[in-house]
Amino acid sequence: MNNLIIAPILLPMILGSILILFTQKIHIQRILAALTAIALLFVSFYLAYVVYLSPDQIITLELGSWPAPFGIVLVADMFASLMVILASLIGLVCLFFAFKTIIHERQKYYFYPFYFFLLTGVNGAFLTGDLFNLFVFFEVMLISSYVLIVFGGTAYQLRESFKYVVINIFSSILFIVAIAYIYGITGSLNLADIAVKVAVLEQQGVINVIAILLLIVFGLKGALFPLYFWLPKSYYGPPSAIAALFGGLLTKVGIYAIIRVFTLIFTHNPEFTHNVILIIAGLTMFFGVLGAVSQFNFKRILSYHIISQVGYMVMGLGIYTPLAVAGAIYYITHHIIVKSALFLFAGVTQKLTGTYELNEMGGVIKSYPWLGWLFFITALSLAGIPPLSGFFSKFALIIAGIQEEQYFIVFVSLLVGLLTLYSMMKIFNNVFWGEEQYLDEKTTVKNANWLLIPIVPLVLLTITLGLAAEPIFQYSLGIAEQILEPSNYINSVLNEY
Amino acid sequence: MEIMMIVYIGVLFTVGTYMILTNVILRIILGIILLSHGAHLLLLTMSGLGETSPPLLGENAISYADPLPQALILTAIVINFGVTAFLLVLGYRTYQEHQTDNLEELRGSSDE
Numbered sequence: 001m002n003n004l005i006i007a008p009i010l011l012p013m014i015l016g017s018i019l020i021l022f023t024q025k026i027h028i029q030r031i032l033a034a035l036t037a038i039a040l041l042f043v044s045f046y047l048a049y050v051v052y053l054s055p056d057q058i059i060t061l062e063l064g065s066w067p068a069p070f071g072i073v074l075v076a077d078m079f080a081s082l083m084v085i086l087a088s089l090i091g092l093v094c095l096f097f098a099f100k101t102i103i104h105e106r107q108k109y110y111f112y113p114f115y116f117f118l119l120t121g122v123n124g125a126f127l128t129g130d131l132f133n134l135f136v137f138f139e140v141m142l143i144s145s146y147v148l149i150v151f152g153g154t155a156y157q158l159r160e161s162f163k164y165v166v167i168n169i170f171s172s173i174l175f176i177v178a179i180a181y182i183y184g185i186t187g188s189l190n191l192a193d194i195a196v197k198v199a200v201l202e203q204q205g206v207i208n209v210i211a212i213l214l215l216i217v218f219g220l221k222g223a224l225f226p227l228y229f230w231l232p233k234s235y236y237g238p239p240s241a242i243a244a245l246f247g248g249l250l251t252k253v254g255i256y257a258i259i260r261v262f263t264l265i266f267t268h269n270p271e272f273t274h275n276v277i278l279i280i281a282g283l284t285m286f287f288g289v290l291g292a293v294s295q296f297n298f299k300r301i302l303s304y305h306i307i308s309q310v311g312y313m314v315m316g317l318g319i320y321t322p323l324a325v326a327g328a329i330y331y332i333t334h335h336i337i338v339k340s341a342l343f344l345f346a347g348v349t350q351k352l353t354g355t356y357e358l359n360e361m362g363g364v365i366k367s368y369p370w371l372g373w374l375f376f377i378t379a380l381s382l383a384g385i386p387p388l389s390g391f392f393s394k395f396a397l398i399i400a401g402i403q404e405e406q407y408f409i410v411f412v413s414l415l416v417g418l419l420t421l422y423s424m425m426k427i428f429n430n431v432f433w434g435e436e437q438y439l440d441e442k443t444t445v446k447n448a449n450w451l452l453i454p455i456v457p458l459v460l461l462t463i464t465l466g467l468a469a470e471p472i473f474q475y476s477l478g479i480a481e482q483i484l485e486p487s488n489y490i491n492s493v494l495n496e497y
Numbered sequence: 498m499e500i501m502m503i504v505y506i507g508v509l510f511t512v513g514t515y516m517i518l519t520n521v522i523l524r525i526i527l528g529i530i531l532l533s534h535g536a537h538l539l540l541l542t543m544s545g546l547g548e549t550s551p552p553l554l555g556e557n558a559i560s561y562a563d564p565l566p567q568a569l570i571l572t573a574i575v576i577n578f579g580v581t582a583f584l585l586v587l588g589y590r591t592y593q594e595h596q597t598d599n600l601e602e603l604r605g606s607s608d609e
């Protein structure tokens with residue numbers, strides 16, 4: 001029992017509620033939001049520290065003191081606490097970017113409250129240990145994302161957001177159906193309890209159907225093949241600060257749920273479920289990167305890259321060895337940091353040039369060298385060039401694939417890495433090099449270097465993650481060994497009578 | 498009773514799916530509403546409809562209905578109510594902005 005677990009959920013929720021009162025006073029909102037985001041980062045680090053030092057490296061909190069299978073339980077293991085750290089970090093960075101880039105008048109339309117409600121939903125989804133509670137936190141997150149994705153209300157945003165909302169409501173309905181089936185079969189909603197009962201029932205027939213149904217639900221939220229069609233268009237609409245938050249966090253919540261469910265509950269028939277996941281991972285990587293290669297638009301290329309990299313994370317789960325899962329966790333860490341940074345770079349260049357189209361930009365690096373070279377480092381990290389973080393995470397995945405003799409998926413992932421490098425270089429050549437095209441005179445930004453300040457920590461982090469690969473990878477390996485041994489989780493949750 | 502409910506849920510899902518596949522904004526929203534009703538009823542039915550007794554466990558209760566699915570449905574209905582209200586407003590604003598409620602015209606090309 002430890003009340004610290006609920007802090008990452010309560011902090012943003014209380015602040016979001018308070019900020020509703022101050023919608024007209026932007027300065028008060030900003031000060032409160034910045035202080036809370038910093039506090040949230042410290043709290044999440046402290047939570048991870050406590051989890052790391054606790055005996056089983058898992059701490060639980062039974063809400064309302066109802067014992068585990070009957071009440072809702074919050075569980076923080078090492079994986080969940082790492083994800084909460086990443087969510088808080090990206091929340092802080094994108095918040096500071098939003099201060100500078102989102103138009104003042106628009107900030108009065110409940111931007112900050114919904115921003116923090118989104119963080120509430122994300123942190124809650126990471127920390128909960130109950131399937132229906134996961135659904136509720138998903139909905140908290142999604143309702144906030146519906147509001148943020150139409151933020152600004154341009155015709156394009158309204159058109160694409162309508163589809164985004166309908167698709168996500170549909171996936172939530174499927175989630176309710178899956179919950180109904182699970183409750184009908186096991187009579188429980190606690191993840192640990194379901195895991196025990198599925199082990200007794202032997203995983204076949206209906207339980208496999210439920211596993212694939214949950215894979216479809218989380219795959220819709222996490223943009224897996226063939227359910228990714230909504231993502232590129234939807235993420236093109238909102239302002240860059242919001243797009244960076246979404247690109248970094250939202251799809252990863254779906255991936256987190258897939259990893260949690262398929263390492264805890266549906267582990268008894270891996271030759272069926274995990275092979276399906278592996279095939280899907282290969283297709284996701286390949287088609288996502290093909291989309292990126294075909295586009296000529298800064299933000300759309302980045303959106304398609306989200307899809308291809310979600311494939312890498314799921315590939316780690318599909319190979320299903322400790323090394324592969326550790327690679328996937330390392331990759332999630334790297335991807336959240338780098339992808340958010342790239343979306344923020346897209347926002348900065350859009351502020352300078354007034355466009356996202358690659359053909360209409362050029363030679364930005366002459367006027368803004370810092371912007372150009374920082375982008376260059378981040379782009380190389382995304383493509384997986386040593387000594388940056390992207391290389392080591394892919395390296396672990398590929399080594400794991402070769403050890404398991406899954407040569408085809410290794411080939412696909414290397415090919416995708418090559419095409420990723422090509423599309424990132426396409427951006428670099430067209431935007432930063434070449435003939436200097438005229439910069440937008442109407443630009444509202446007097447000095448773009450101020451906009452770079454929120455991004456610099458992310459670039460430093462990707463360099464650090466690469467140079468300190470060994471300790472970080474050991475940490476990931478510890479997480480992987482922990483989540484691949486479901487008995488740890490089950491005993492921690494159920495033995496607190 | 499369960500068989501009747503299952504058939505009814507199937508009808509709801511069928512009609513909801515048909516409505517979602519039409520190309521008018523309002524019909525799609527109605528289809529979403531029908532689908533969610535189907536899902537909520539399924540949640541109730543899958544856990545067994547139980548006896549005619551209330552979901553209360555007194556001192557000497559002989560039989561009682563399972564209270565948990567009713568709590569789950571209550572939560573799901575409230576969430577769905579809020580989301581549907583938002584979706585109606587979003588659909589209306591989309592119609593205002595584009596002067597059409599036909600999704601064929603709201604398709605959007607890939608090169609804009």
